[in-house]
Amino acid sequence: MAKEITTRADNYSDWYQDVVKKANLADHSAVKGCMVIKPYGFAIWEKIRDQLDTMFKETGHVNAYFPLFIPKSFLSKEAQHVDGFAKECAVVTHHRLMNAPDGSGVVVDPDAKLEEELIVRPTSETIIWNTYKDWINSYRDLPLLINQWANVVRWEMRTRLFLRTTEFLWQEGHTAHATKDEAVEETLKILDIYAKFSEEYMAMPVIKGIKTANERFAGADETYCIEALMQDGKALQAGTSHFLGQNFAKAFDVKFLNENNQQEFVWATSWGVSTRLMGGLIMTHSDDEGLVLPPKLAPVQVVIVPIPKPTPAIDEAAQKIMAALKAKGISVQYDQDMKNRPGFKFAEHELRGVPVRLGIGERDLANGQVEVARRDTKEKSAQNLEGIDRYIEDLLTDIQQNLFNRAAAFRTEQTRQVDNFDDFKSLIDTDMPGFLSAHWDGTTETELKIKELTKATIRCIPMEGDKEPGQCVLTGKPSAQRVLFAKAY
Amino acid sequence: MAKEITTRADNYSDWYQDVVKKANLADHSAVKGCMVIKPYGFAIWEKIRDQLDTMFKETGHVNAYFPLFIPKSFLSKEAQHVDGFAKECAVVTHHRLMNAPDGSGVVVDPDAKLEEELIVRPTSETIIWNTYKDWINSYRDLPLLINQWANVVRWEMRTRLFLRTTEFLWQEGHTAHATKDEAVEETLKILDIYAKFSEEYMAMPVIKGIKTANERFAGADETYCIEALMQDGKALQAGTSHFLGQNFAKAFDVKFLNENNQQEFVWATSWGVSTRLMGGLIMTHSDDEGLVLPPKLAPVQVVIVPIPKPTPAIDEAAQKIMAALKAKGISVQYDQDMKNRPGFKFAEHELRGVPVRLGIGERDLANGQVEVARRDTKEKSAQNLEGIDRYIEDLLTDIQQNLFNRAAAFRTEQTRQVDNFDDFKSLIDTDMPGFLSAHWDGTTETELKIKELTKATIRCIPMEGDKEPGQCVLTGKPSAQRVLFAKAY
Numbered sequence: 001m002a003k004e005i006t007t008r009a010d011n012y013s014d015w016y017q018d019v020v021k022k023a024n025l026a027d028h029s030a031v032k033g034c035m036v037i038k039p040y041g042f043a044i045w046e047k048i049r050d051q052l053d054t055m056f057k058e059t060g061h062v063n064a065y066f067p068l069f070i071p072k073s074f075l076s077k078e079a080q081h082v083d084g085f086a087k088e089c090a091v092v093t094h095h096r097l098m099n100a101p102d103g104s105g106v107v108v109d110p111d112a113k114l115e116e117e118l119i120v121r122p123t124s125e126t127i128i129w130n131t132y133k134d135w136i137n138s139y140r141d142l143p144l145l146i147n148q149w150a151n152v153v154r155w156e157m158r159t160r161l162f163l164r165t166t167e168f169l170w171q172e173g174h175t176a177h178a179t180k181d182e183a184v185e186e187t188l189k190i191l192d193i194y195a196k197f198s199e200e201y202m203a204m205p206v207i208k209g210i211k212t213a214n215e216r217f218a219g220a221d222e223t224y225c226i227e228a229l230m231q232d233g234k235a236l237q238a239g240t241s242h243f244l245g246q247n248f249a250k251a252f253d254v255k256f257l258n259e260n261n262q263q264e265f266v267w268a269t270s271w272g273v274s275t276r277l278m279g280g281l282i283m284t285h286s287d288d289e290g291l292v293l294p295p296k297l298a299p300v301q302v303v304i305v306p307i308p309k310p311t312p313a314i315d316e317a318a319q320k321i322m323a324a325l326k327a328k329g330i331s332v333q334y335d336q337d338m339k340n341r342p343g344f345k346f347a348e349h350e351l352r353g354v355p356v357r358l359g360i361g362e363r364d365l366a367n368g369q370v371e372v373a374r375r376d377t378k379e380k381s382a383q384n385l386e387g388i389d390r391y392i393e394d395l396l397t398d399i400q401q402n403l404f405n406r407a408a409a410f411r412t413e414q415t416r417q418v419d420n421f422d423d424f425k426s427l428i429d430t431d432m433p434g435f436l437s438a439h440w441d442g443t444t445e446t447e448l449k450i451k452e453l454t455k456a457t458i459r460c461i462p463m464e465g466d467k468e469p470g471q472c473v474l475t476g477k478p479s480a481q482r483v484l485f486a487k488a489y
Numbered sequence: 490m491a492k493e494i495t496t497r498a499d500n501y502s503d504w505y506q507d508v509v510k511k512a513n514l515a516d517h518s519a520v521k522g523c524m525v526i527k528p529y530g531f532a533i534w535e536k537i538r539d540q541l542d543t544m545f546k547e548t549g550h551v552n553a554y555f556p557l558f559i560p561k562s563f564l565s566k567e568a569q570h571v572d573g574f575a576k577e578c579a580v581v582t583h584h585r586l587m588n589a590p591d592g593s594g595v596v597v598d599p600d601a602k603l604e605e606e607l608i609v610r611p612t613s614e615t616i617i618w619n620t621y622k623d624w625i626n627s628y629r630d631l632p633l634l635i636n637q638w639a640n641v642v643r644w645e646m647r648t649r650l651f652l653r654t655t656e657f658l659w660q661e662g663h664t665a666h667a668t669k670d671e672a673v674e675e676t677l678k679i680l681d682i683y684a685k686f687s688e689e690y691m692a693m694p695v696i697k698g699i700k701t702a703n704e705r706f707a708g709a710d711e712t713y714c715i716e717a718l719m720q721d722g723k724a725l726q727a728g729t730s731h732f733l734g735q736n737f738a739k740a741f742d743v744k745f746l747n748e749n750n751q752q753e754f755v756w757a758t759s760w761g762v763s764t765r766l767m768g769g770l771i772m773t774h775s776d777d778e779g780l781v782l783p784p785k786l787a788p789v790q791v792v793i794v795p796i797p798k799p800t801p802a803i804d805e806a807a808q809k810i811m812a813a814l815k816a817k818g819i820s821v822q823y824d825q826d827m828k829n830r831p832g833f834k835f836a837e838h839e840l841r842g843v844p845v846r847l848g849i850g851e852r853d854l855a856n857g858q859v860e861v862a863r864r865d866t867k868e869k870s871a872q873n874l875e876g877i878d879r880y881i882e883d884l885l886t887d888i889q890q891n892l893f894n895r896a897a898a899f900r901t902e903q904t905r906q907v908d909n910f911d912d913f914k915s916l917i918d919t920d921m922p923g924f925l926s927a928h929w930d931g932t933t934e935t936e937l938k939i940k941e942l943t944k945a946t947i948r949c950i951p952m953e954g955d956k957e958p959g960q961c962v963l964t965g966k967p968s969a970q971r972v973l974f975a976k977a978y
Contacts, residue, residue: 030563030619031607034556039635042553064531067523068609068640068656069579072586074519076594086595090558091583092609093597095644097561097575105565106575108582108606117597118520120557120581120609130519146528151557151640155584167557 005351007288012232013160019282020161023291023352026278033159033166040352041278043299045169048277049149051201051296052171055193061145061173066128068151069118074126078251081125084218088155090120090166120153125219125244125270128174129252136176136266138257143186144176152274162279163236163489170274176266178258180245183267184222187243190271191224194239202277203294203403204228204284205411206238207435207484209460214444217270221245227459227484229411230283233432235459235486238280241271279489284407285376291353292375294403295396302332302392303354305345307361307371310336314360317385321358321370324389330396350375355399356392376402411435417482421474424485428454433487435459439479441472450474456485494840496777501721502649508771509650512780512841515767522648522655529841530767532788534658537766538638540690540785541660544682550634550662555617557640558607563615567740570614573707577644579609579655609642614708614733614759617663618741625665625755627746632675633665641763651768652725652978659763665755667747669734672756673711676732679760680713683728691766692783692892693717693773694900695727696924696973698949703933706759710734716948716973718900719772722921724948724975727769733757768978773896774865780842781864783892784885791821791881792843794834796850796860799825803849806874810847810859813878819885839864844888845881865891900924906971910963913974917943922976924948928968930961939963945974 005018020026025041037045053063075086096112099105121127128146135141153167173190177183191208198206206226216223220242228236246265249255255263285292295301302325306314318334325332333354335345342359349357359371370388373380376399383391414434418424427436433456440446440458450473451457460483467481494507509515514530526534542552564575585601588594610616617635624630642656662679666672680697687695695715705712709731717725735754738744744752774781784790791814795803807823814821822843824834831848838846848860859877862869865888872880903923907913913925922945929935929947939962940946950972961968 027620027623029556030560030616031556031558034558036556036620037554039551039553043551045554046552062528062532063535064528065526065534065658067518067520067525068642069520069523071519072595072597075586082595086586088585090581090607091586091597092579093582094580096577097564097580097608106561106571108561108580118579119586127519131516131525134516153557169554 005288005290008231015288016279016283017161019286019291025282025291026161028161031166033156035161035165035167037169037275040299044281044293044297045275045278047297047299048201049171052193052197052273053149055197056147056171056173059189059193061147061175063148064146065148065150066124066131068121070121070124070127072117072119074130075119077126078219078247080247081219081251085122086119088157089122090153090155092118092120121150122152122154123270123272124148124150124152124172125174125248126252129248129254129268132174132176132266133252133254136254136256139178139259142176142178142256142266143182145173145186146175147171147173160279162275162282165275168275170272172272173270175269176249176254177269178256178264178267180267183269184243187222187224187241187269187271190241190269191226191239194226194241194271194273198226198228198238198280199404201294201296202281202284203296203400203407204238204280205404205408207460207462208464209462209484211240211460212444212447212458212483214447215458217242219244219247220270221247224463225460227486228280228284229414229435229486230280230489231410232283233414233430233434233487235435235484235488236276236280236283237459237488238277239271239273242269244268244270285403286353289347289378290351292403293353293355295355295400298353298355299331300333300354301330301396302356302358303349304332304334304358304360305342305349306336307342307359307364309338311362313362313365317360317365317370321385321388325392328389328393330389330392346373356395358388374399376406415484418473419470424450424456424473425454428456428485428487436485437466437482438473438485439470439481440483441475441477441479446472446474446477450485455487457488459484459486459488494777494779497720504777505768505772506650508775508779514771514780515650517650520655522645524650524654524656526658526764529788533770533782533786534764534767536786536788537690538660541682541686541762542638544686545636545660545662548678548682550636550664552637553635554637554639555613555620557610559610559613559616561606561608563619564608566615567708567736569736570708570740574611575608577646578611579642579644581607581609610639611641611643612759612761613637613639613641613661614663614737615741618737618743618757621663621665621755622741622743625743625745628667628748631665631667631745631755632671634662634675635664636660636662649768651764651771654764657764659761661761662759664758665738665743666758667745667753667756669756672758673732676711676713676730676758676760679730679758680715680728683715683730683760683762687715687717687727687769688893690783690785691770691773692785692889692896693727693769694893694897696949696951697953698951698973700729700949701933701936701947701972703936704947706731708733708736709759710736713952714949716975717769717773718903718924718975719769719978720899721772722903722919722923722976724924724973724977725765725769725772726948726977727766728760728762730760731758733759774892775842778836778867779840781892782842782844784844784889787842787844788820789822789843790819790885791845791847792838793821793823793847793849794831794838795825796831796848796853798827800851802851802854806849806854806859810874810877814881817878817882819878819881835862845884847877863888865895904973907962908959913939913945913962914943917945917974917976925974926955926971927962927974928959928970929972930964930966930968935961935963939974944976946977948973948975948977
């Protein structure tokens with residue numbers, strides 16, 4: 001093996017960190033809790049970002065950019081929001097450094113204290129709705145369908161690369177509407193985009209659902225989410241879409257003149273996904289050999305390895321294949337490194353998750369064949385050089401689908417209906433807790449009690465599937481429908 | 490007119506701000522010195538960013554992402570750098586807010602003081618070279634050709650939308666090389682990319698040159714730049730590319746094992762352009778009717794206005810034209826708004842700088858014609874519907890070229906050779922100071938003296954053109970070549 005990584009069975013958490021670090025996706029930085037996204041990891045993020053951006057634009061959204069800083073007082077304006085976000089955050093108090101009088105380096109200039117502290121945005125509802133106040137006057141100014149790609153900071157005590165970092169990258173959509181119906185429709189439209197992106201591009205099956213009041217975004221009337229199941233049986237919240245009602249419009253006094261010439265408060269949504277998706281991508285598909293990438297998000301989809309070394313004949317065949325693949329829009333790399341042997345290279349390309357590997361040797365060529373290895377199943381086969389581009393095109397589609405099917409089958413296997421609390425406890429306490437579909441009486445009290453007893457939280461009230469009423473798994477009280485419990489990231 | 494804007498002759502600075510605000514490019518925010526980039530302005534920035542990104546990638550660069558925060562002590566590590574950057578910057582001192590004991594809102598939690606303050610990056614050399622230390626061991630790890638798109642913060646007292654803001658968006662390239670020659674070559678390669686982008690996409694002619702020691706980036710051995718001339722005769726530094734020598738490698742102890750098995754310090758470059766380019770774009774081409782955009786960076790290249798209102802026949806013709814233009818990759822919008830009259834719409838589309846406007850009336854259609862208006866010259870002409878897509882394609886190319894030619898002719902006109910200091914003073918004191926090409930004795934003392942007397946600075950020592958030696962315009966001492974002086978943004 002090129003670089004040793006911990007196996008999942010040995011220690012899932014170490015395995016995750018090994019994959020992230022050794023596949024050159026990200027690393028810790030000198031600033032506690034902040035990560036460096038390395039070029040290979042960033043290339044994957046660029047694919048995620050570009051695809052989502054395309055989907056947002058296709059549905060009429062435009063990008064803009066709002067300030068990094070939020071005046072401290074803004075956070076207090078929305079009563080719920082302040083409790084959720086005005087806590088662990090980076091506070092800018094001064095705007096100048098100076099040379100230390102004793103020559104020991106630079107120190108904060110005490111004369112450069114800000115009148116009002118600035119908060120590095122943990123999310124931008126407040127500064128954006130403060131701006132929308134100037135942009136919205138009449139129904140003709142609506143809807144506003146704006147997104148921004150930005151960095152945000154939430155001071156975290158315990159961080160994990162991509163999954164929870166003090167600074168992270170995300171997109172945050174902030175829309176303004178004339179009616180409640182239109183805002184709700186927007187919230188759900190975005191939820192569908194998130195689900196479609198997760199399933200069709202990340203090959204990561206998700207459950208669409210509604211958050212309980214307790215898990216709702218601070219300032220939202222309703223939070224919708226997509227939830228995925230990782231290989232260790234823990235859930236990952238992969239994206240949220242919030243119907244904000246008129247809460248921020250009221251907090252920032254944003255009204256519009258409706259068609260009947262009356263002043264009304266504006267209706268709002270906000271929605272976001274972040275570099276956390278990278279964590280979900282890694283944990284959904286990867287294995288003990290390293291990263292496994294769905295072809296649609298792989299920066300390099302095919303790698304060609306000469307066996308055992310480049311020769312003029314192999315080079316020529318490789319160039320031909322590359323030209324044919326590129327003509328089909330397939331990204332391909334030819335590994336001409338002279339230093340390492342094929343076995344080393346195979347391990348390297350497996351580690352970084354290249355979906356398809358072609359091995360070309362002189363003997364293969366003489367037979368008009370190449371060796372094709374797929375990363376997802378690690379199957380190898382000899383294939384005819386003739387038509388290899390079409391074969392690979394189909395294979396990439398097949399790998400994309402297989403990864404989704406595999407993850408969907410895993411999730412089905414690890415989703416269990418539970419109807420009494422003893423079963424609940426014993427299932428959630430295993431090494432593979434999974435999703436538990438159980439009845440809940442709808443109270444925050446019961447939700448918190450179950451969390452206290454089991455560490456499981458309600459991931460969502462699923463929007464599709466079983467809607468039959470029943471009795472709460474803890475209290476026996478009436479329940480409108482089953483909800484999904486899990487331990488979560 | 491749709492929205493009144495100040496004329497350039499009246500007040501150039503107000504004109505600029507009017508164009509930025511009324512064409513919906515950007516606006517001031519609630520945070521002093523920070524701007525909001527509005528959707529239309531951001532769409533132009535996206536075009537700038539995407540094209541530069543393509544050019545960087547074509548030359549082997551990759552993107553990554555480094556932390557927003559820099560530990561305060563890092564800024565002191567490079568002796569020159571600390572003087573240049575550890576001054577006006579945003580300092581994070583705390584990581585938590587709490588409810589005020591008196592219930593008056595949120596206050597900074599005094600218990601959450603950071604052990605070491607964090608600086609919001611004004612530029613990222615220090616945090617990146619601290620990271621490169623871990624990434625570089627041997628010559629096999631070199632070169633590293635990394636870029637990041639990021640926000641940076643430099644606390645500014647006097648700000649102007651796009652041109653000088655406390656927070657701005659930019660790209661910063663940071664490369665590491667095994668040899669000095671290779672690093673110098675990289676510095677110049679990037680300068681060429683910047684110049685090519687400015688001239689071919691922004692239609693903004695630039696002078697490539699070298700900064701004097703006094704104007705050099707803090708920590709660089711040599712700073713190269715591109716300088717453009719704005720319509721008010723002031724210069725704009727549009728991009729810089731720095732050869733950093735081994736300064737940052739030494740400050741952060743970044744060594745590599747060369748092919749002879751010896752430890753050497755790594756050679757570095759850094760380079761950047763920012764949202765300031767938006768200011769240059771606006772000031773190079775725009776006029777008293779508003780924004781003028783070069784077709785290659787226009788979010789909408791063609792707008793179709795029905796005269797006076799949409800009718801089925803006009804709609805049909807518009808749809809046909811749109812399909813033909815889209816097939817050629819030309820972006821087009823059909824203004825079907827029923828509320829406003831054509832004259833109002835014309836003014837609106839002029840204000841936002843759409844390069845080509847088509848007017849379609851029933852009578853035109855009967856004659857098989859449409860009216861074509863170009864934004865750059867405001868010429869109108871009747872053109873045959875037949876082949877209109879090819880006509881417009883050529884017209885866009887022509888407009889792009891014409892904008893460049895016009896700006897180049899203006900710069901030539903406003904560049905003057907000056908050989909005595911009286912002429913220098915009287916020319917620089919006019920309403921149209923322009924570039925003054927004059928001899929300089931090479932000392933910082935003379936440079937500063939001239940600045941004190943005239944407010945003109947040395948924009949650059951041009952790399953091309955007149956290299957004849959002469960005598961300093963102020964001191965009469967020997968001069969190696971003429972340099973370019975100007976008042977600058």
